Amino acid sequence: MLHTAGDIHIQNFCLSYKEKQVFENFSLCLEGGKWNVLLGRSGVGKSSLLKAIAGLLPPSFYKGTIKTADGSSLSGQISWMTQDALLLPWLSVLQNALIGNKLRQLSERDAISDKQARSLLSDLGLEPYLDMKPDSLSGGMRQRTALARTLLEDHPIVLLDEPFSALDAITRAEMHDLTSHYLTGKTVVMITHDPLEALKLSDIIYVLKGPVIKSAETLTPSSRPLRNIKDSSLLQEHEVLMKQLSDSKALS
Amino acid sequence: MIKFIRPFAIITGLLLAWQALVYITEAPPYILPDPLAVSQTLYRRLDTLINHAGITFLEIILGFLFGSLLGCCSALILATVKSARDWLTPVLVITQSLPVFALAPILVLWLGYGLPSKVAMTVLIIYFPVTAAFYDGLRRTPKDWQALAKVMNAKPMAFLIHVRIPLALPSLSSGLRVAMATAPIGAIVGEWVGSSEGLGYLMLHANGRMQIDLMFAALLILSIMAVSLYLTTDHLLHRLLRHLSLDDHKTR
CATH class of the missing domain: 3.40.50.300 (P-loop containing nucleotide triphosphate hydrolases)
Incomplete structure (x- = not known):
């Protein structure tokens, strides 16, 4: 940045x-x-x-x-991270990490890329869980997903x-x-x-x-x-x- | 296994109690017909009963669909437009404090003896519970999520679609359950006030001719219809919420 x-x-x-x-x-x-x-x-x-x-x-x-x-x-x-991971239960880990794209309605060009999110989540040890819902994750994994979302904002x-x-x-x-x-x-x-x-x-x-x-x-x-x-x-x-x-x- | 048997046990118990009541009170058939007489009438007049039940069914379903749709739209407007909230809430309360039954004759006068007046009646009955439940859910978007959306620079409309509405679905579904449970009231009351077909009409008609067994048969059909409609709605809503992992209000 x-x-x-x-x-x-x-x-x-x-x-x-x-x-x-x-x-x-x-x-x-x-x-x-x-x-x-x-x-x-x-x-x-x-x-x-x-x-x-x-x-x-x-x-x-x-x-x-x-x-x-x-x-x-x-x-x-600013990016913001709280005690509650604030993940949406109906979205997968990957979709949750990329929620910023949806919330800001970014065009394809400005959006955070899928590839970037995948590689960051893999670095955080979440590769096997990319398509899983937050409910089936542990507290630590949920918080790591939140960390990925925070980092992808890149502020x-x-x-x-x-x-x-x-x-x-x-x-x-x-x-x-x-x-x-x-x-x-x-x-x-x-x-x-x-x-x-x-x-x-x-x-x-x-x-x-x-x-x-x-x-x-x-x-x-x-x-x-x-x-x-x-x-x-x-x-x-x-x-x-x-x-x-x-x-x-x-x-x- | 016991779960499977239970409904049958309950129904058998109720029928036995009914028979016992007839036996003990020695009520004449024009006051309280016994289950056997009712089932005979049910069998004999099945065609008539099914025809009238079809009309009532249609009224309930249409009323439910229009009422829910109208309720959802109102709740969305209330939740998004600040001035609408201030202006519409009193109007809502006024319309709801008016007994809907008192409006039935007017609706029949305006909309005629046919389907529209009954549908309108049903819409009036379920509109408020749906609006109130959904609006309540939309208002209760967790504070942390509102904060996160603000920090993430979310567009209000995108936030509404992707976060607030899905999170309000458990509330909306309780509203829809109440709506489905009360919708038959609207249809039947509408038919009582003025109609030429439907189970309500049939019951009133049978009552006038002392055909109490037919009245009971119609009542039986009505309750079976109402219960199955409710159970189906309940089941579908439950499945939807489970699909979205919202069934026990998890938001983490």
Whole structure:
């Protein structure tokens, strides 16, 4: 793709939810081409922030601006992946991966090619299952199909809304490896409540602390991502994160 | 095996109870004829009964088809056009709060004694349940899917066709089941108010001439027809949903 992965600037972001202030004058710069993790406890408001970045909140819901470094809007540059794989049960794995063609009613020329989808799905280990329906797949395979759909969109920014939290431990570890491999070079913004997952995958971790979020504490892990979670320096950083997160409880 | 025997056991039980009721109450044949007398009449007047049943059958089927079609169209308009929703919902509620039976004489006056007034009656009875069920299903497109469609830049019409309508099919099919179960009411009421053929007409006619056994025979035919229509519809809808892997509302 021609897009160079640029930074995402969030400026003076204010958001209230059910008359409760969640974000107040919150500014953050998410680095382009890196794996950014927003870490926070459940219900802290990290999901709302991600939705705002994705352009899913109507502008009247929040104040502030979310733009790329060159000031352009983010819309049309984003792919999104959630905890729920959101596959359509009546379509096969291949058709689900290519659903974007149908939804955008693209002409033959602009459409994502069948060949490209097949080869990506094969790389993800789904070749024997191309014509199967999601019902007969395991949670991990469904999430891999969702990953293929996300990657085929080929946008420079990928937002991950706790995509691994419904998976079992082994599948989750496999998905970590795959996702980390395939999303290299893209601007990734992932939200999670799991410090270990954050430490394993991230280039930069932003800790969001309630009740009213004004700024984020940043932690840059000392080594390159896809770290071994048994690494001693990682465990030390894990301690630090746990402490920061439990601080937020004391505040609320 | 027991599943196969059960319907016969139930029917035999009902017939025995009926016979017992005649025996205990010593009801004269012009109040409650016994099963044997009814079956004799059924056999003797089978030609007449079948002819009238054919008319009623046609009314039910046509009413069901037109009513379902009209209901689906209304639901689609309600779900896609915002202003239609605000204007049409009150109209829908008003038409539905009016007892349809009260309209029957007017329909006969306007549309005559023939088929159209009965079909119109059936349409009126099933229109609302179909519209309400389908509209409800269309409104309940999962939030995550709406978000994904927005991020994927989906065309609203394509999203409606490829995602929202299929996901609303389980709701629509419950509406269609209710419709098929209530459609005979419309046809019969229509025939009672004014007609020269059909099972409703035959029953009214037989009643006037104290031919209670013929009345019961007509009732028997009607219930067999209604039950088989319902079971067929139920079976077909079930197969359709299973074919689309939607039978237990899986959306993952």
